[in-house]
Amino acid sequence: MSTPSLLILPGDGIGPEVMAEVVKIIDWYGENRGLTFDVTMDLVGGAAYDAHGVPLSDETMAKAQEVDAVLLGAVGGPKYDTLDFSVKPERGLLRLRKEMDLFANLRPAQCFDALADFSSLKKDVVAGLDIMIVRELTSGIYFGEPRGIITENNERVGINTQRYTESEIERVARSSFELAMRRNRKLCSMEKANVMESGILWREVVTEVGKDYPDVALSHMYADAGAMQLCRWPKQFDVIVTDNLFGDLLSDAAAMLTGSLGMLPSASLGAPMANGRPKAMYEPVHGSAPDIAGQGKANPIACILSFAMALRYSFDEGEEATRLEKAIEKVLADGVRTADLLGEEGATPVSTSEMGDKIVAAL
Amino acid sequence: MSTPSLLILPGDGIGPEVMAEVVKIIDWYGENRGLTFDVTMDLVGGAAYDAHGVPLSDETMAKAQEVDAVLLGAVGGPKYDTLDFSVKPERGLLRLRKEMDLFANLRPAQCFDALADFSSLKKDVVAGLDIMIVRELTSGIYFGEPRGIITENNERVGINTQRYTESEIERVARSSFELAMRRNRKLCSMEKANVMESGILWREVVTEVGKDYPDVALSHMYADAGAMQLCRWPKQFDVIVTDNLFGDLLSDAAAMLTGSLGMLPSASLGAPMANGRPKAMYEPVHGSAPDIAGQGKANPIACILSFAMALRYSFDEGEEATRLEKAIEKVLADGVRTADLLGEEGATPVSTSEMGDKIVAAL
Ligand SMILES: CC(C)[C@H](C(=O)O)[C@@H](O)C(=O)O
Numbered sequence: 006m007s008t009p010s011l012l013i014l015p016g017d018g019i020g021p022e023v024m025a026e027v028v029k030i031i032d033w034y035g036e037n038r039g040l041t042f043d044v045t046m047d048l049v050g051g052a053a054y055d056a057h058g059v060p061l062s063d064e065t066m067a068k069a070q071e072v073d074a075v076l077l078g079a080v081g082g083p084k085y086d087t088l089d090f091s092v093k094p095e096r097g098l099l100r101l102r103k104e105m106d107l108f109a110n111l112r113p114a115q116c117f118d119a120l121a122d123f124s125s126l127k128k129d130v131v132a133g134l135d136i137m138i139v140r141e142l143t144s145g146i147y148f149g150e151p152r153g154i155i156t157e158n159n160e161r162v163g164i165n166t167q168r169y170t171e172s173e174i175e176r177v178a179r180s181s182f183e184l185a186m187r188r189n190r191k192l193c194s195m196e197k198a199n200v201m202e203s204g205i206l207w208r209e210v211v212t213e214v215g216k217d218y219p220d221v222a223l224s225h226m227y228a229d230a231g232a233m234q235l236c237r238w239p240k241q242f243d244v245i246v247t248d249n250l251f252g253d254l255l256s257d258a259a260a261m262l263t264g265s266l267g268m269l270p271s272a273s274l275g276a277p278m279a280n281g282r283p284k285a286m287y288e289p290v291h292g293s294a295p296d297i298a299g300q301g302k303a304n305p306i307a308c309i310l311s312f313a314m315a316l317r318y319s320f321d322e323g324e325e326a327t328r329l330e331k332a333i334e335k336v337l338a339d340g341v342r343t344a345d346l347l348g349e350e351g352a353t354p355v356s357t358s359e360m361g362d363k364i365v366a367a368l
Numbered sequence: 369m370s371t372p373s374l375l376i377l378p379g380d381g382i383g384p385e386v387m388a389e390v391v392k393i394i395d396w397y398g399e400n401r402g403l404t405f406d407v408t409m410d411l412v413g414g415a416a417y418d419a420h421g422v423p424l425s426d427e428t429m430a431k432a433q434e435v436d437a438v439l440l441g442a443v444g445g446p447k448y449d450t451l452d453f454s455v456k457p458e459r460g461l462l463r464l465r466k467e468m469d470l471f472a473n474l475r476p477a478q479c480f481d482a483l484a485d486f487s488s489l490k491k492d493v494v495a496g497l498d499i500m501i502v503r504e505l506t507s508g509i510y511f512g513e514p515r516g517i518i519t520e521n522n523e524r525v526g527i528n529t530q531r532y533t534e535s536e537i538e539r540v541a542r543s544s545f546e547l548a549m550r551r552n553r554k555l556c557s558m559e560k561a562n563v564m565e566s567g568i569l570w571r572e573v574v575t576e577v578g579k580d581y582p583d584v585a586l587s588h589m590y591a592d593a594g595a596m597q598l599c600r601w602p603k604q605f606d607v608i609v610t611d612n613l614f615g616d617l618l619s620d621a622a623a624m625l626t627g628s629l630g631m632l633p634s635a636s637l638g639a640p641m642a643n644g645r646p647k648a649m650y651e652p653v654h655g656s657a658p659d660i661a662g663q664g665k666a667n668p669i670a671c672i673l674s675f676a677m678a679l680r681y682s683f684d685e686g687e688e689a690t691r692l693e694k695a696i697e698k699v700l701a702d703g704v705r706t707a708d709l710l711g712e713e714g715a716t717p718v719s720t721s722e723m724g725d726k727i728v729a730a731l
């Protein structure tokens with residue numbers, strides 16, 4: 006195979022800072038493991054808007070379609086809050102998801118031993134937690150038509166449409182069952198079938214797909230009960246599959262519960278390309294954190310772990326991914342901490358860049 | 369004024385059991401405080417379906433429109449899971465909300481001192497917590513048209529529509545600001561204005577209404593960040609206002625976080641009637657809990673506290689409401705516990721009916 010290609014889109018806020026550390030890791034792999042990538046850097050979000058007046062240029066979009074994997078930092082910030090909806094930073098991210106057809110968003114909610122104390126939850130509730138939320142990412146109310154703000158009877162009306170086709174549900178269900186097979190063979194599907202017809206169809210299709218996976222214990226839960234149960238006893242779950250909007254809230258809540266928000270990566274996967282690799286984008290679960298941007302305070306680990314997911318899911322380099330994860334574990338075990346990983350105890354945090362250097366050293 | 373009227377709809381699962389204890393309380397008020405109510409009992413949910421083939425009969429609906437307040441237990445259960453969507457138990461509840469136009473659903477998330485240990489959250493995160501979530505209850509994706517499952521290009525498509533008019537947002541915003549004025553003058557509005565146009569309109573209208581309440585500190589948060597922040601540090605909030613669907617998930621998560629799920633009441637309020645009282649329905653936040661129904665294990669306190677909310681919001685009997693709340697506090701302080709309020713320590717729980725009796729005795 007030719008040299009695998011990567012498109013790096015650092016984005017806004019802390020995005021560029023954390024991505025700079027990923028670049029160090031990529032360089033290390035090139036120099037020490039003969040794993041070289043053909044890397045292109047480009048703009049997305051507010052950064053792209055500032056340069057081109059749009060949150061993702063057509064050229065960047067075309068490049069994203071060609072490469073083997075996209076790495077994204079984060080988008081958005083108060084500077085762009087007053088922009089028109091159509092050019093907000095988020096639209097750049099949403100365009101990538103939609104046009105690359107990245108329908109399965111894998112969001113691990115994992116509690117790192119060294120960090121269990123940071124959770125607002127009791128230690129026994131979260132210690133050792135390791136669940137995976139699969140969020141449908143290309144449909145639902147994020148993209149459904151009609152949408153917009155119209156005028157009716159002399160007042161404005163805000164409209165969005167939740168729409169799911171059978172095949173959209175089927176493919177994300179199938180990815181989730183496959184994942185469950187490689188984990189603990191337990192899948193919980195969440196919707197509001199008691200209130201929404203789209204939830205009824207969701208439940209029916211997931212049940213139908215489940216017949217092909219008799220070894221996976223499938224359950225269904227209303228999304229409000231799911232939110233409750235995630236807060237009460239998250240370890241009851243292994244893989245959760247849910248729609249785009251519920252997945253947005255539930256995966257964020259789950260990530261926060263682990264106490265490891267600055268540590269959590271995600272993968273967004275689509276259909277296989279001609280070379281057998283899936284269309285793929287990798288990004289940290291955390292946002293652009295404008296309040297700490299540019300101060301060298303951000304934790305680069307979530308973004309680095311996203312690259313580890315890329316090694317595993319896009320480049321079949323599971324061993325190298327594990328090497329990277331182990332290096333991070335070692336650095337944490339050594340007590341190296343960015344500011345977000347320190348309590349009020351007053352220990353001295355390392356900077357974003359120092360954390361990156363320590364991880365490189367541990368590799 | 370004539371004797372105030374109450375329609376009691378115990379519903380399904382543990383509904384009838386917990387409501388029986390409310391009836392004891394109502395009787396006590398008649399005998400001891402000269403507070404008598406004209407009480408009618410009727411069916412809703414699966415119980416109504418079993419009797420009439422619909423989850424709410426037109427007669428019951430008409431009665432609900434006439435009375436001063438409705439008390440509802442809970443609806444739903446596995447027995448009804450396979451029913452057609454149009455006659456599911458939940459449709460009865462949703463019809464009441466919609467036709468009575470109960471647009472403001474007040475859901476306190478409060479942590480009772482005696483129960484702080486039951487939370488999955490650390491004690492300092494939840495002890496003393498007292499926030500109020502106002503959920504819009506008559507619009508949004510719960511009721512928007514078009515909806516249903518259609519066939520398109522040879523496959524089924526599930527469709528629901530989120531729709532909010534300016535006036536729908538305005539009235540629930542106004543209720544929330546009024547409530548914030550009587551509390552700590554802090555209101556946080558949650559939507560997904562970064563992704564949904566209905567969220568953009570929501571944010572604009574709430575901001576506009578806020579101009580009439582300069583003393584209330586208004587903030588806005590994306591609903592996914594809101595879910596995170598509720599899990600991280602709920603005490604940062606006082607009043608939260610959000611739409612029907614986000615409110616469903618966020619208020620359930622918040623309720624669970626307090627550790628007091630079996631203790632939390634809710635009020636659903638509409639516009640004032642001719643007699644000045646608001647249209648109103650009161651119900652516990654917990655569901656029908658089919659797994660423990662009929663065993664005398666359910667905690668009646670959430671339902672009894674819902675009656676206390678009725679005393680306060682419908683009947684202007686704030687002092688009597690406080691008397692009832694104090695009686696409950698006393699019983700809890702005395703160590704009386706239903707099964708849900710006991711840890712694994714092996715103390716003996718009281719039954720649903722014993723808990724009711726103790727509260728009557730404390731009154
Ligand atoms: C930034 C925003 C558009 C995005 C979303 O809502 O999907 C984010 O919250 C996420 O979860 O990736």
Ligand SMILES: CC(C)[C@H](C(=O)O)[C@@H](O)C(=O)O
Nearest residue numbers: 199200229444458461462616
């Ligand atoms: C029972 C169900 C229809 C209802 C809802 O979704 O609103 C419940 O979850 C609630 O929050 O009152």
